Ligand SMILES: Nc1ncnc2c1ncn2[C@@H]1O[C@H](COP(=O)(O)OP(=O)(O)O)[C@@H](O)[C@H]1O
């Protein structure tokens with residue numbers, strides 16, 4: 426372990442950043458950490474994960490392996506994670522072993538459970554879709570009476586890229602028995618798991634803000650981006666957006682209040698729905714670097730990845746100002762096979778994640794076109 430002077434300044438150059446998870450986000454975090462002199466130690470069950478190619482050390486073990494976690498905690502200056510579904514027990518065990526985990530358990534607990542997340546947002550005065558906790562068919566019916574149709578039923582935990590979600594429309598209400606069937610179908614679709622029913626938000630567009638908070642409470646935000654999804658998966662992020670300055674300022678204020686309320690350290694991604702009157706509804710937040718922030722690698726001096734490493738290492742945050750306009754496009758499934766033409770395109774910054782198998786819906790890389 427490296428020495429440190431102040432509790433916030435915990436990893437000097439040459440220090441070791443521990444990362445739970447080894448996907449493309451961990452890969453890009455590890456490359457950013459290396460740029461400012463850190464080493465990374467990846468903890469991931471999968472030996473062939475994208476981050477394996479670029480880290481100094483990797484431990485391949487289940488997140489429940491206490492001996493491996495204890496050893497991991499000994500070798501790192503600080504621990505962070507690349508996905509919000511790391512088991513809470515893993516984080517509390519690492520903390521018991523003396524590791525500093527950033528962002529902390531509070532942010533993780535809120536972000537892991539869509540119901541707790543929405544309760545938290547409303548408690549701090551941030552508007553969300555109307556929602557109702559669902560544990561069975563009875564509470565699903567009560568939820569429909571409360572939020573109306575169309576509505577979206579989502580599992581409380583473990584959903585991503587639109588998985589674990591189903592929509593209840595109002596088209597099937599009139600047929601005899603159709604209502605009961607539709608409810609049963611939706612409940613089966615989410616695997617009869619504890620869920621949340623959300624009223625459908627008739628948004629004009631979706632935006633997100635990538636923000637960071639340092640250990641001493643400094644907050645820096647990147648420009649808002651407009652996001653377009655395809656089959657529940659992010660397809661493009663475009664910056665600048667067409668939203669008004671007033672809406673952008675409101676979004677920035679909301680992102681800041683979430684960071685402060687969570688006593689957050691690190692980068693966060695906050696997703697918003699923008700209504701036609703310019704009002705904002707928060708959809709969700711991710712306690713980590715975010716896919717809609719990938720453009721920062723090529724259009725800002727300090728990327729979201731470096732910003733996150735700076736924050737968790739106790740460093741001063743970098744300048745999030747944007748030097749270029751950018752459109753980030755995810756390369757999903759077979760789309761990355763076009764790497765040769767993408768590589769030949771002017772002003773296109775190609776990022777490939779080193780995944781060998783291009784399954785449909787799998788994020789293989791992204792390209793950011795700057796101007
Ligand atoms: N309440 C809602 N109203 C309208 N659209 C929604 C709602 N919830 C989700 N969506 C759409 O589905 C996408 C994925 O949902 P989200 O809750 O962000 O799940 P995930 O965790 O999979 O990203 C959103 O970006 C949005 O396009």
Ligand SMILES: [Mg+2]
Nearest residue numbers: 586696708709
């Ligand atoms: Mg989302």
